[in-house]
Amino acid sequence: MSAMLPISNEPVLPALPATVLPAIAALTASLGIPRTVLASDEEIAYAWRDLPREIREIPSELRDALIARMCVAVSTGLFDGAINYAWNAAIIQLRSKVKNFGLPIVAQILQADFEERHLLELQDSRLLDLCLKLNLITEDGFFFLDQCRDVRNNYSAAHPTIGSINDREFVTFLNRCVRYALADTSSPRGVDIGAFIAAVKGARFTGNQFGVWLQRLNATHDAQRQLLVAMVHGIYCDPNASEPGRLNSLDVCESLKASFNAATRSDLVNRHSEYAAKGDEPRHTASVQFFEKLGLLVLLNESEQHAVFFRATERLWNAHNGMNNFYNEPPFAERLYEISQQGAVPETVQEHFVQTISCCYVGNGYGVSWGAAATYEMLVKSFSPREIAAMIRLAASNQTILGRRVAGLSSCRQRLKQALHLIDPASVPSGVKAWYDYFIA
Structure with a gap:
């Protein structure tokens, strides 16, 4: 017996x-028209x-008079009336989603007045376009729905x-x-874009203030979150931005980066590349x-990546060969370690x-920087086999500093x-x- x-x-x-x-047949007969109409x-x-299989997917709070009328229409074979009731129910729900998203925020995105009367006057095709733009519906x-x-x-x-249409x-x-x-009742x-940008550019976030904005960012959809992440990246790269604004931008992105989707990452890289293409060196840096x-x-x-690793390595090397190197090396060593953990x-x-x-x-000849040891x-423990081989070859050659x-x-041999x-x-x-065995021995 198969499982149900x-x-x-x-x-x-x-x-x-x-x-x-039988009443439907009697009605058509009394009007003198074929039953097949x-x-x-x-x-x-x-x-x-x-x-029932379709209705069960509708949340109970949305099973209203329109759904009841749809069922009555189906029971008498009025499928043309039933689809109208179903469509109206869907349109009302989409309008509700737009309204809950925030009409002032929709106005910001559209860069035009958008009040409740505008929403009610919106043609169905324009409503679907808006819902797609706001990411309230998927492309599928x-x-x-456009076919419907x-x-x-x-x-x-x-x-x-x-x-x-038939059944x-x-x-x-x-x-x-x-x-x-x-x-989908979600x-x-x-997020109020103007208020958010003003907050980022303002004074350093307080703990409560940052928590509120982070909650709002997590509650919105991916498309708007992607837009806002791009905006704070722009703030960080702006040479005229204040330091609190740059730090606020980093705080926001650091808290959201685990949820960055492919589109967000791609958008950030594209904006970064655009700075290079335009020769905007301050923003690119x-x-x-x-x-x-x-x-x-x-x-x-x-x-x-080469430029970043080279610059960090060179700074450590200069600190190692400079005055008071034992005291100056630790921060440069830590920075290089942080970078090395981001990739090969x-x-x-x-x-x-x-x-x-x-x-x-x-x-x-004077010792080592114990603060950086x-x-x-x-760093040595994280060396790849290729890097291990490089270290041993450098140590074995009298043409290298090592x-x-x-x-x-x-002391250096030890x-x-x-x-x-x-x-x-x-x-x-x-x-x-062979050189490894030699040095170990």
């Missing part, structure tokens, strides 16, 4: 009385049978019809109205820093990266041995295994 499909909250419609179907008894029976939903709009205009009792066509129509308009609220601070360097192209080090800067870290780890250990330090200073002990022997490439 689960049915939840499915309404049980009363059986069609034995008098209903109305839906057949079989079509009515099948539509009535399928009706827009496609199928055509069916309603040409085959319903709302206008003179060009034909009739299967009606059920399909109802299914689309339910699936893409009536079944109604995201829009700030944008690179934006990606760095959010841990999103992996989204940038390889040449830009570009091959073009890998050797410089490895040599800098290795030299800093083994130190010089723990960071150097984490090689000369290891060859000339016993520190190199400690560095190699941080590495899993299984990660050592076979090409440098």
Whole structure:
């Protein structure tokens, strides 16, 4: 025996009385018109049978007078009237979603006056366009509801019809109205763009203020969230922006970045590339820093990643070779470690990266920066096999700074041995295994 499909909250419609179907035949006969001008008894029976399956998907609070009238129309075979009631119910629900999104916010997005009377006067086709723009319906939903709009205009009792529909066509129509308009009661609220931007550009967020804006951003839909993220990226990159505004922008994006979808990431990269294409160096430089601070360097192209890694490596190297290096190295080492955790080090800067870290780890004739030692250990432990091979080859060559330090200073030889002990022997490439064994011994 096959398992039965689960049915939840499915309404049980009363059986069609034995008098209903014969009454339709009697009515047409009394008017002297063929019975075939109305839906057949079989079509009515099948539509009535399928009706509960569709109605169960409509939340109970939306099962109103229009749904009741639709059922009555189906029971008498008036499918043209039934689709009109179903469509009106769907349109009312879409209007409700727009209203809940916030009419003032819709006006901001449209850059035009938009009050409740404008919503009520909006043609169905324009309403569907607006719902798609506000992301209240999906592209699939827009496609199928727009088809339903055509069916309603040409085959319903709302206008003179060009034909009739049968039970299967009606059920399909109802299914689309339910699936893409009536079944989903979620109604995201829009974010007041002007107020949000003013808050970001203002003083540093307080804890409560930031919590309120974050809640609103999470409650809206992806499309508006993407728009607002792009706006705060622009604020961060603006050379004239205040530092509180830049920090507020980072706070917002840091809290939202886990929910960035592909479209949001793509939009940020496109805006970043546009700065480069226009030669807007101040904004492009700030944008690179934006990606760095959010841990999103992996989204940038390889040449830009190279520049970021090279600059961070060079700053550490300069601090290591400068005055008071033991005190100055830690922040530069920490910054380089943060960047290295965002993705693989570009091959073009890998050797410089490895040599800098290795030299800093083994130190010089005066010792090492103990304040940065723990960071150097984490960097060495995270070396890839290619980077491990580079470190060993550099240590084995008397043509490199690392090689000369290891060859000339016993303290550096001992520190190199400690560095190699941080590495899993299984990660050592076979090409440098002999030198690895030599240094370990």
